[in-house]
Amino acid sequence: SYEEIKKIKEAVHENSLWNFVESRIRNHPRLYYAYKKIKEYSDFIRKLDPFIKNTPLFYTGEETELRPIVKEAKERLKRVSAKKDTKNSLFNYPKALSFTFPFNVEMESNLDFDLNEEYLEVILDFQFGKGTGKRFLKNTTAKRSKTGRIRYIYGKDLLATLRARDNLFTLTSKGAKRLHRILRYPKYRVMASEEAVPFVRKGKDLLSKFAVSWDPELRAYEEVLIIDPDDTLIGTGTLMLSPAELECFERGVAVKNRTTINL
Structure with a gap:
């Protein structure tokens, strides 16, 4: 129907098409069977699928485990040396990544969890590669926003901001220079x-x-x-x-x- 096409377009625009598809595939056994074919093309799709999403990952069942982004995230966890002491329906991961996409699975996030400065190193390693965090954070200070959560990394100037929507870093010019020297x-x-x-x-x-x-x-x-x-x-x-x-x-x-x- 026209209304369904409109919803699909909105999902594409919001970068939440996977969530939308999974909400529909249980409507008919054939749809679910077709969706499972994605596993055969996972390596190809994950090279094209954006790693950053505007919405959290919704866990709807075993079909969510077939998403290419789940495989991509598990590969990137190899960058992190911290103990994987936290678990949800899809991942075993370090507690430091509890609010970081895609580990912040909808309905399973620990809202009482708070970052400390030691956890920032884990996030940087996950985002930019193993060993990046320790070198990037040398001689820096973490500052909190008005909400009380860590949001900023300062050297002499602002280096990076931790985004609230996915708990990954956005760089300033000073931060980019530092990362360029590291990588x-x-x-x-x-x-x-x-x-x-x-x-x-x-x-x-x-x-x-x-x-x-x-x-x-x-x-x-x-x-x-x-x-x-x-x-x-x-x-x-x-x-x-x-x-x-x-x-x-x-x-x-x-x-x-x-x-x-x-x-």
């Missing part, structure tokens, strides 16, 4: 062509046709560093397309540029 090329980098560099420095988004190389392990909507062909940092922002899509697309935004880096 080896090509980790978490998208390279702009020479002709695009002046525009990125002025705050313009990096368009797909001007993205010449990138970290193949990235996923859409992740925090990335924008570099020039000499690996000089020129900006930081949100990757809007997966690496597989960057290979094919000639139009559209590759990286939404949040902040430029001064020379």
Whole structure:
């Protein structure tokens, strides 16, 4: 029906299509059988599926375990050396990631849990790679928001903000510089062509046709560093397309540029 099509479009726009599909597949045995075929294509889909979502992961049953993002999250947990002392319907994970997507499974989150400064290292390792947290947090201070939760990491200046919606970090220009020094090329980098560099420095988004190389392990909507062909940092922002899509697309935004880096 038109109403159902409208709901599908809204789910696509809100990046919550998986939740919508799972709410429908129990309506008929054939739908459930068809959904289970996803397992055969999981590795392909997870390269295209955005890792960051606007809504929590809803657990509806065993079918949720088939989601590509569940497999992706389990792979990324290998980056974290902290003890996996917490469990929900889908994951065994460190307590520090209790509010971090996708471990904050709807209806199972511990609302009384509060982060401390030691937990920030675990979140950074999960987001940017093993060993990143300890080096990034050296000589820093964590500050809390008016709600009492840790939200900001400061050196001399603000380095990063912990987002409330998914408990992952957004970088400032100072934070991007620090991360760039920590991570080896090509980790978490998208390279702009020479002709695009002046525009990125002025705050313009990096368009797909001007993205010449990138970290193949990235996923859409992740925090990335924008570099020039000499690996000089020129900006930081949100990757809007997966690496597989960057290979094919000639139009559209590759990286939404949040902040430029001064020379």
